[in-house]
Amino acid sequence: MDELDTALLRMLQNDARRTNRDMAAELGIAPSTCLERIRGLRDRGVISGYHAEVDLKAIDRSTQAIISIKLRPQAMAVATAFQDYVNKLPQTLELFMVSGASDFLAHVAVKDTQALRDLVLDLAKRQEIGDIRSSVVFEHHRRTTIMPLP
Amino acid sequence: MDELDTALLRMLQNDARRTNRDMAAELGIAPSTCLERIRGLRDRGVISGYHAEVDLKAIDRSTQAIISIKLRPQAMAVATAFQDYVNKLPQTLELFMVSGASDFLAHVAVKDTQALRDLVLDLAKRQEIGDIRSSVVFEHHRRTTIMPLP
DNA sequence: GCGGCCGCCGAATTTCGTTCGGTTGATCAG
Protein backbone atom coordinates (compact mmCIF):
# COMPACT_ATOMS: atom_id res chain seq x y z
CA MET A 1 0.00 0.00 0.00
CA ASP A 2 2.56 2.54 -1.11
CA GLU A 3 2.03 5.85 -2.78
CA LEU A 4 1.65 4.22 -6.18
CA ASP A 5 -1.30 2.22 -4.91
CA THR A 6 -2.95 5.20 -3.33
CA ALA A 7 -2.50 7.23 -6.48
CA LEU A 8 -4.16 4.50 -8.54
CA LEU A 9 -6.91 4.25 -5.96
CA ARG A 10 -7.56 7.94 -6.30
CA MET A 11 -7.55 7.84 -10.08
CA LEU A 12 -9.87 4.86 -10.37
CA GLN A 13 -12.32 6.26 -7.88
CA ASN A 14 -12.32 9.45 -9.87
CA ASP A 15 -12.80 7.74 -13.22
CA ALA A 16 -13.11 3.99 -13.32
CA ARG A 17 -12.92 3.90 -17.10
CA ARG A 18 -9.62 5.65 -17.41
CA THR A 19 -7.22 3.69 -19.56
CA ASN A 20 -4.39 1.75 -18.07
CA ARG A 21 -1.88 3.36 -20.39
CA ASP A 22 -3.06 6.80 -19.44
CA MET A 23 -2.64 6.20 -15.74
CA ALA A 24 0.73 4.56 -16.28
CA ALA A 25 1.89 7.59 -18.24
CA GLU A 26 0.78 9.98 -15.50
CA LEU A 27 2.61 7.95 -12.89
CA GLY A 28 5.69 7.49 -15.04
CA ILE A 29 5.59 3.70 -14.95
CA ALA A 30 5.14 0.99 -17.57
CA PRO A 31 1.61 -0.07 -18.48
CA SER A 32 2.40 -3.62 -17.47
CA THR A 33 3.48 -2.49 -14.04
CA CYS A 34 0.39 -0.40 -13.69
CA LEU A 35 -1.76 -3.37 -14.60
CA GLU A 36 -0.04 -5.53 -11.98
CA ARG A 37 -0.68 -2.94 -9.31
CA ILE A 38 -4.34 -2.67 -10.15
CA ARG A 39 -4.63 -6.44 -10.17
CA GLY A 40 -3.07 -6.46 -6.74
CA LEU A 41 -5.59 -3.95 -5.47
CA ARG A 42 -8.43 -6.09 -6.74
CA ASP A 43 -6.93 -9.34 -5.47
CA ARG A 44 -6.37 -7.90 -2.04
CA GLY A 45 -9.96 -6.71 -2.01
CA VAL A 46 -9.09 -3.04 -1.72
CA ILE A 47 -11.04 -2.38 -4.89
CA SER A 48 -14.25 -4.35 -4.71
CA GLY A 49 -15.85 -3.25 -7.93
CA TYR A 50 -16.43 -0.61 -10.59
CA HIS A 51 -19.77 1.10 -10.86
CA ALA A 52 -21.42 3.68 -13.08
CA GLU A 53 -23.09 6.48 -11.15
CA VAL A 54 -26.55 7.54 -12.24
CA ASP A 55 -28.00 10.97 -11.67
CA LEU A 56 -31.24 10.61 -9.74
CA LYS A 57 -32.68 13.78 -11.19
CA ALA A 58 -32.16 12.43 -14.69
CA ILE A 59 -34.33 9.41 -13.98
CA ASP A 60 -37.10 11.35 -12.29
CA ARG A 61 -36.23 10.48 -8.73
CA SER A 62 -35.45 13.94 -7.41
CA THR A 63 -36.88 13.54 -3.92
CA GLN A 64 -34.72 11.90 -1.31
CA ALA A 65 -35.45 11.10 2.30
CA ILE A 66 -34.06 9.36 5.34
CA ILE A 67 -36.63 7.13 6.98
CA SER A 68 -35.86 6.28 10.59
CA ILE A 69 -37.41 3.07 11.79
CA LYS A 70 -37.65 1.59 15.25
CA LEU A 71 -38.91 -1.95 15.52
CA ARG A 72 -41.18 -3.17 18.27
CA PRO A 73 -38.99 -4.90 20.86
CA GLN A 74 -40.86 -8.16 20.25
CA ALA A 75 -40.06 -7.94 16.56
CA MET A 76 -36.32 -7.48 16.91
CA ALA A 77 -35.85 -11.19 16.32
CA VAL A 78 -37.08 -10.79 12.76
CA ALA A 79 -34.87 -7.77 12.12
CA THR A 80 -33.00 -9.59 9.36
CA ALA A 81 -36.17 -10.37 7.46
CA PHE A 82 -37.30 -6.78 7.79
CA GLN A 83 -33.91 -5.61 6.62
CA ASP A 84 -34.19 -7.77 3.51
CA TYR A 85 -37.61 -6.39 2.81
CA VAL A 86 -36.57 -2.74 2.97
CA ASN A 87 -33.39 -3.46 1.08
CA LYS A 88 -35.34 -4.91 -1.80
CA LEU A 89 -37.71 -1.99 -2.14
CA PRO A 90 -36.86 -0.29 -5.45
CA GLN A 91 -36.96 3.10 -3.73
CA THR A 92 -34.14 2.23 -1.35
CA LEU A 93 -30.68 3.56 -2.12
CA GLU A 94 -28.97 2.38 1.04
CA LEU A 95 -29.92 0.92 4.36
CA PHE A 96 -28.21 1.30 7.74
CA MET A 97 -28.76 -0.90 10.75
CA VAL A 98 -27.71 1.29 13.63
CA SER A 99 -27.53 1.64 17.35
CA GLY A 100 -29.33 4.43 19.16
CA ALA A 101 -32.87 5.73 19.01
CA SER A 102 -33.59 4.04 15.68
CA ASP A 103 -32.84 0.55 14.51
CA PHE A 104 -32.74 1.28 10.78
CA LEU A 105 -32.14 4.27 8.59
CA ALA A 106 -33.32 3.92 5.02
CA HIS A 107 -32.05 6.35 2.42
CA VAL A 108 -34.63 6.43 -0.34
CA ALA A 109 -35.20 8.27 -3.61
CA VAL A 110 -38.60 8.72 -5.18
CA LYS A 111 -40.30 10.91 -7.76
CA ASP A 112 -41.82 13.52 -5.47
CA THR A 113 -43.13 14.10 -1.98
CA GLN A 114 -46.36 12.44 -2.97
CA ALA A 115 -44.51 9.24 -3.71
CA LEU A 116 -42.62 9.63 -0.45
CA ARG A 117 -45.87 9.83 1.43
CA ASP A 118 -47.09 6.67 -0.28
CA LEU A 119 -43.88 4.86 0.59
CA VAL A 120 -43.98 5.85 4.25
CA LEU A 121 -47.63 4.90 4.57
CA ASP A 122 -46.86 1.60 2.90
CA LEU A 123 -43.98 0.90 5.24
CA ALA A 124 -46.01 1.85 8.28
CA LYS A 125 -48.34 -1.06 7.60
CA ARG A 126 -45.67 -3.49 8.69
CA GLN A 127 -46.41 -5.09 12.01
CA GLU A 128 -42.80 -5.14 13.22
CA ILE A 129 -42.53 -1.37 13.14
CA GLY A 130 -42.81 0.42 16.46
CA ASP A 131 -41.98 3.91 15.27
CA ILE A 132 -41.26 5.51 11.93
CA ARG A 133 -40.32 9.05 11.00
CA SER A 134 -39.04 10.54 7.81
CA SER A 135 -36.72 13.42 7.01
CA VAL A 136 -36.56 15.04 3.63
CA VAL A 137 -33.01 15.29 2.26
CA PHE A 138 -32.32 18.85 1.11
CA GLU A 139 -28.77 18.13 0.06
CA HIS A 140 -26.75 14.99 -0.31
CA HIS A 141 -23.02 14.79 -0.89
CA ARG A 142 -21.30 11.50 -1.36
CA ARG A 143 -17.54 11.33 -1.46
CA THR A 144 -16.24 9.33 -4.37
CA THR A 145 -12.63 9.46 -3.30
CA ILE A 146 -12.18 7.36 -0.19
CA MET A 147 -8.65 7.01 1.09
CA PRO A 148 -6.88 5.32 3.98
CA LEU A 149 -6.72 7.59 6.99
CA PRO A 150 -3.21 8.67 8.04
CA MET B 1 -34.90 5.75 -22.39
CA ASP B 2 -35.98 2.45 -23.87
CA GLU B 3 -35.17 -1.03 -22.68
CA LEU B 4 -31.77 -0.94 -24.36
CA ASP B 5 -30.79 2.07 -22.29
CA THR B 6 -31.99 0.54 -19.06
CA ALA B 7 -30.15 -2.67 -19.81
CA LEU B 8 -26.92 -0.76 -20.39
CA LEU B 9 -27.55 1.22 -17.24
CA ARG B 10 -27.87 -1.98 -15.29
CA MET B 11 -24.74 -3.48 -16.81
CA LEU B 12 -22.56 -0.45 -16.26
CA GLN B 13 -23.68 -0.01 -12.70
CA ASN B 14 -22.87 -3.64 -12.13
CA ASP B 15 -19.45 -3.45 -13.76
CA ALA B 16 -18.26 -0.15 -15.12
CA ARG B 17 -15.24 -1.72 -16.78
CA ARG B 18 -17.13 -4.18 -18.86
CA THR B 19 -16.13 -3.98 -22.50
CA ASN B 20 -18.34 -2.36 -25.04
CA ARG B 21 -18.15 -5.39 -27.30
CA ASP B 22 -19.20 -7.67 -24.52
CA MET B 23 -22.28 -5.67 -23.71
CA ALA B 24 -23.14 -5.29 -27.37
CA ALA B 25 -22.91 -9.05 -27.82
CA GLU B 26 -25.19 -9.70 -24.85
CA LEU B 27 -27.75 -7.26 -26.19
CA GLY B 28 -27.48 -8.51 -29.75
CA ILE B 29 -26.51 -5.15 -31.22
CA ALA B 30 -23.46 -3.78 -33.01
CA PRO B 31 -20.60 -2.40 -30.88
CA SER B 32 -20.90 0.94 -32.60
CA THR B 33 -24.56 1.16 -31.71
CA CYS B 34 -23.81 0.22 -28.16
CA LEU B 35 -21.21 2.94 -27.97
CA GLU B 36 -23.65 5.52 -29.28
CA ARG B 37 -26.20 4.57 -26.68
CA ILE B 38 -23.69 4.86 -23.85
CA ARG B 39 -22.57 8.22 -25.20
CA GLY B 40 -26.17 9.29 -25.16
CA LEU B 41 -26.58 8.27 -21.55
CA ARG B 42 -23.53 10.29 -20.60
CA ASP B 43 -24.52 13.30 -22.70
CA ARG B 44 -28.00 13.35 -21.23
CA GLY B 45 -26.46 13.19 -17.78
CA VAL B 46 -28.08 9.91 -16.85
CA ILE B 47 -24.64 8.47 -16.20
CA SER B 48 -22.66 11.07 -14.31
CA GLY B 49 -19.45 9.12 -13.79
CA TYR B 50 -17.65 5.86 -13.25
CA HIS B 51 -16.12 5.07 -9.88
CA ALA B 52 -14.09 2.30 -8.33
CA GLU B 53 -15.51 1.06 -5.05
CA VAL B 54 -13.08 0.56 -2.18
CA ASP B 55 -13.64 -1.84 0.67
CA LEU B 56 -13.47 0.08 3.92
CA LYS B 57 -12.32 -2.95 5.86
CA ALA B 58 -9.38 -3.36 3.51
CA ILE B 59 -8.09 0.12 4.30
CA ASP B 60 -8.54 -0.20 8.05
CA ARG B 61 -11.69 1.83 8.35
CA SER B 62 -14.02 -0.84 9.68
CA THR B 63 -16.03 1.32 12.05
CA GLN B 64 -18.90 3.31 10.61
CA ALA B 65 -21.28 5.68 12.29
CA ILE B 66 -24.07 8.14 11.61
CA ILE B 67 -23.54 11.40 13.42
CA SER B 68 -26.71 13.46 13.84
CA ILE B 69 -26.10 17.15 14.25
CA LYS B 70 -28.46 19.96 15.18
CA LEU B 71 -27.16 23.48 14.84
CA ARG B 72 -27.96 26.26 17.25
CA PRO B 73 -30.77 28.33 15.74
CA GLN B 74 -28.53 31.40 15.69
CA ALA B 75 -25.94 29.45 13.69
CA MET B 76 -28.26 28.27 10.93
CA ALA B 77 -27.10 31.16 8.81
CA VAL B 78 -23.65 29.62 8.57
CA ALA B 79 -25.00 26.17 7.78
CA THR B 80 -23.26 26.16 4.42
CA ALA B 81 -19.87 26.82 5.93
CA PHE B 82 -20.44 24.10 8.50
CA GLN B 83 -21.51 21.75 5.75
CA ASP B 84 -18.29 22.41 3.87
CA TYR B 85 -16.29 21.76 6.97
CA VAL B 86 -17.85 18.37 7.69
CA ASN B 87 -17.78 17.44 4.05
CA LYS B 88 -14.05 17.99 3.92
CA LEU B 89 -13.26 15.86 6.94
CA PRO B 90 -11.41 12.79 5.66
CA GLN B 91 -13.59 10.57 7.83
CA THR B 92 -16.79 11.63 6.07
CA LEU B 93 -18.27 9.28 3.49
CA GLU B 94 -21.46 11.20 2.84
CA LEU B 95 -23.34 14.10 4.29
CA PHE B 96 -27.07 14.76 4.37
CA MET B 97 -28.71 18.06 5.08
CA VAL B 98 -32.16 17.10 6.27
CA SER B 99 -35.40 18.29 7.71
CA GLY B 100 -36.63 17.05 11.07
CA ALA B 101 -35.02 16.72 14.43
CA SER B 102 -31.50 16.98 13.02
CA ASP B 103 -30.06 19.38 10.51
CA PHE B 104 -27.24 17.15 9.28
CA LEU B 105 -26.49 13.47 9.17
CA ALA B 106 -22.86 12.58 8.60
CA HIS B 107 -21.98 9.06 7.54
CA VAL B 108 -18.39 8.49 8.64
CA ALA B 109 -15.88 5.65 8.60
CA VAL B 110 -12.93 5.43 10.96
CA LYS B 111 -10.48 2.86 12.27
CA ASP B 112 -12.21 1.91 15.49
CA THR B 113 -14.56 3.18 18.15
CA GLN B 114 -11.66 5.03 19.74
CA ALA B 115 -11.22 7.06 16.59
CA LEU B 116 -14.96 7.60 16.47
CA ARG B 117 -14.89 9.02 19.97
CA ASP B 118 -12.09 11.37 18.99
CA LEU B 119 -14.00 12.52 15.94
CA VAL B 120 -17.21 13.21 17.86
CA LEU B 121 -15.35 15.08 20.57
CA ASP B 122 -13.58 17.08 17.94
CA LEU B 123 -16.81 17.96 16.17
CA ALA B 124 -18.49 18.90 19.44
CA LYS B 125 -16.01 21.73 19.86
CA ARG B 126 -17.67 23.65 17.07
CA GLN B 127 -19.63 26.61 18.30
CA GLU B 128 -22.47 26.28 15.81
CA ILE B 129 -23.49 22.88 17.13
CA GLY B 130 -26.49 22.75 19.40
CA ASP B 131 -26.82 19.00 19.70
CA ILE B 132 -24.84 16.03 18.47
CA ARG B 133 -25.43 12.31 18.83
CA SER B 134 -23.84 9.38 17.13
CA SER B 135 -25.07 5.95 16.13
CA VAL B 136 -22.78 3.07 15.34
CA VAL B 137 -23.56 1.40 12.02
CA PHE B 138 -23.85 -2.36 12.48
CA GLU B 139 -24.62 -3.05 8.85
CA HIS B 140 -24.60 -0.94 5.74
CA HIS B 141 -25.99 -1.93 2.37
CA ARG B 142 -25.68 0.34 -0.60
CA ARG B 143 -27.49 -0.48 -3.79
CA THR B 144 -25.29 -0.26 -6.82
CA THR B 145 -28.08 -0.81 -9.32
CA ILE B 146 -30.33 2.22 -9.35
CA MET B 147 -33.12 2.18 -11.89
CA PRO B 148 -35.98 4.45 -12.93
CA LEU B 149 -39.10 3.67 -10.93
CA PRO B 150 -42.01 2.29 -12.97
C1' DG C 1 -46.43 7.89 -52.49
C1' DC C 2 -42.21 10.47 -51.67
C1' DG C 3 -38.42 12.94 -49.42
C1' DG C 4 -35.95 13.64 -45.28
C1' DC C 5 -34.27 12.01 -40.92
C1' DC C 6 -32.80 9.16 -37.25
C1' DG C 7 -30.80 5.10 -35.70
C1' DC C 8 -28.38 1.07 -36.65
C1' DC C 9 -24.79 -1.54 -38.89
C1' DG C 10 -20.09 -3.32 -40.27
C1' DA C 11 -15.54 -2.73 -41.83
C1' DA C 12 -11.28 -0.17 -41.21
C1' DT C 13 -8.12 2.27 -38.28
C1' DT C 14 -6.15 3.41 -34.17
C1' DT C 15 -5.51 2.58 -29.57
C1' DC C 16 -5.48 -0.37 -25.74
C1' DG C 17 -5.03 -4.58 -22.69
C1' DT C 18 -2.32 -8.37 -21.60
C1' DT C 19 1.40 -11.63 -21.66
C1' DC C 20 6.04 -12.94 -21.03
C1' DG C 21 11.05 -13.16 -20.91
C1' DG C 22 14.62 -10.62 -19.22
C1' DT C 23 16.80 -7.18 -16.01
C1' DT C 24 17.50 -4.68 -12.05
C1' DG C 25 17.75 -3.81 -7.20
C1' DA C 26 17.10 -5.07 -2.60
C1' DT C 27 17.45 -8.56 1.03
C1' DC C 28 19.61 -11.97 3.55
C1' DA C 29 22.52 -15.95 4.69
C1' DG C 30 27.03 -17.48 4.78
Place this chain on the structure above:
DNA sequence: CTGATCAACCGAACGAAATTCGGCGGCCGC
Protein backbone atom coordinates in the same frame (compact mmCIF):
# COMPACT_ATOMS: atom_id res chain seq x y z
C1' DC D 1 32.02 -8.81 1.77
C1' DT D 2 29.94 -11.73 -1.45
C1' DG D 3 26.81 -14.50 -3.69
C1' DA D 4 22.19 -16.18 -4.19
C1' DT D 5 17.22 -15.42 -4.07
C1' DC D 6 13.19 -13.09 -4.77
C1' DA D 7 10.13 -9.61 -5.93
C1' DA D 8 9.10 -5.84 -8.72
C1' DC D 9 9.51 -3.44 -12.91
C1' DC D 10 10.24 -2.92 -17.79
C1' DG D 11 9.47 -3.14 -22.93
C1' DA D 12 8.26 -5.47 -26.97
C1' DA D 13 4.88 -8.32 -29.23
C1' DC D 14 0.36 -10.07 -29.89
C1' DG D 15 -4.37 -10.20 -29.67
C1' DA D 16 -8.41 -7.65 -28.65
C1' DA D 17 -11.01 -3.53 -28.04
C1' DA D 18 -12.50 1.38 -28.85
C1' DT D 19 -13.77 4.56 -32.13
C1' DT D 20 -14.79 6.48 -36.67
C1' DC D 21 -17.38 6.86 -40.69
C1' DG D 22 -19.89 5.90 -44.89
C1' DG D 23 -23.89 3.71 -46.10
C1' DC D 24 -28.28 1.37 -45.50
C1' DG D 25 -33.09 0.82 -43.98
C1' DG D 26 -37.21 1.97 -41.60
C1' DC D 27 -40.33 5.71 -40.01
C1' DC D 28 -42.62 9.98 -39.96
C1' DG D 29 -44.47 14.04 -42.00
C1' DC D 30 -46.28 15.92 -45.99
